[in-house]
Amino acid sequence: MTTQYGDSTRSLHAGIPDPVPGAPMLPGPVFAAPYHLDPEGYTPGVDGYGRGDNPTRRLLESAIGELEGGDCLAFASGQAAITALLLSVLRSGDTLMIPSDGYYNVRSFAASTLAQLGVTTVEAPTAGPYPSFEGVRLVLLETPANPGLDLVDIAEVARAAHAAGALVAVDNTTATPLSQRPLELGADVVVASGTKALAGHSDMLLGYAATNSADLLDAMRQFRTLGGAVPSPFDCWLARRSMGTLALRLRQQSASGAAVAHLLREHPLADNVRWAGDSDLAKRQMRIIPGLVSFELPSAEHVAAFLRASALVAAATSFGGLHSSADRRHQWGDSVPPGFVRFSCGVEDTEDLLADLTQALDTAAKL
The missing domain is CATH 3.90.1150.10 (Aspartate Aminotransferase, domain 1)
Incomplete structure (x- = not known):
């Protein structure tokens, strides 16, 4: 969809398939674990098993991707999306930089699981000052930060981090893609909890990651498929329905x-x-x-x-x-x-x- 449309128009129409007479404007959720397969053999990229593929999930991903400006993967929660990013990118000996005033579960995950895997974590306040990015593999920003609402200049940090060879991720939960598009500001990947304002009805859990990097997307998709942190078709349908408003x-x-x-x-x-x-x-x-x-x-x-x-x-x-x-x-x-x-x-x-x-x-x- 063209970005020349206004916010309400884009929220309502993003990812929606072309109209079919007799069909609903928003297709209903597809509940399936296995699907019918071609007797001649499975063709990759076609629905085969619900953990790897689901048409309702893909419709939601298409809609969020249009708003974020990248390819999107939906997860069972925001924490699942962040976990997929961290464990897809980081290896033993790597250094991660995270906000000292951001979502506390990310700091807990870094101090426990990542530390056990040999990943060093450096904390910096969202508003700065930031230490050197030299030797850092991934910089995770959150702006506005939760809960203190501090801000960081995404473009400025992205330039400095990229110059040092680091990847940059932005947690866009608080802002949503209608407010802020980190990929356009230089971030390599966006992660977010769709549980919050994106879906906005306090009735489901959802997370997502969006990127324009095919390598990052493939790595996170593989982690999601093998780890199994997929949202249900009904939650995906609820989220897409709710995005219209x-x-x-x-x-x-x-x-x-x-x-x-x-x-x-x-x-x-x-x-x-x-x-x-x-x-x-x-x-x-x-x-x-x-x-x-x-x-x-x-x-x-x-x-x-x-x-x-x-x-x-x-x-x-x-x-x-x-x-x-x-x-x-x-x-x-x-x-x-x-x-x-x-x-x-x-x-x-x-x-x-x-x-x-x-x-x-x-x-x-x-x-």
Whole structure:
């Protein structure tokens, strides 16, 4: 599909097959483990067994690939996609650079599994400064970072890393491909959790990787086939169905994010409010600012009181869904203060959300 179309048009039509009279606009999920084979023998590239091939999965991959600007592989979760990348690229003696403030499970995986395999891990804050890239095999960025929402200039880091001979991967979970296209900014591969804003309905798990490198794609595909971390046909169908409203959801979440950040800065209980839209880098690098805001309340007890008092905000550990949610990240082991909150704006009317947040914060302030 041409990139001249707008965001809503591309989200709705990407990867959809040509219309067939009597057929649905979005083909239903194909549930199959084995498929009928040609009696003369199996032809590679044709559906033979569900772990390696599935037409519903390919349709989703085509749609995400169009939005990301590369070839896409879908996985059972975002962590599965990152694992496939890391174990496809890294070998004993290699060095990996990861964010010190990014998704904590990546750091846990590096400190356990990768360390046992002889891979050295170097951590750097998303916003820098970065150590030398000399001798680094793979640089994994996450921008905006989860949960602190720090940013990194993808193009600048990619130039420096490539000059040192390193590959560059970007976790695009928070931004989504409608907001940010890392492959166009110089990244070699994109990984993401489609569980979050991409699918956006908090009802399935999904991950993906996208790249323009045939070698990287083949290596990750082989890992996926042999490792078996494939998403179900129904989850792929749910994700593709949900992508049709991606642009609509992002616009509403972004508008609410700006308003929520302003409200929090004006409220005496909240401190250290962060929203990516405040950054000049975000305005250059991202087309739609995600509806995520981070802030701090005085204590874990204040966060609990805030959540109990809210009528619209769910306590939940994911983000990017239809419903506004808040997560106290300290409880999961993130290196943040006990009262740190990652707030995810849903698609509620902004005025209703602001009113609810105000009364919830006022109630929590009475502790």
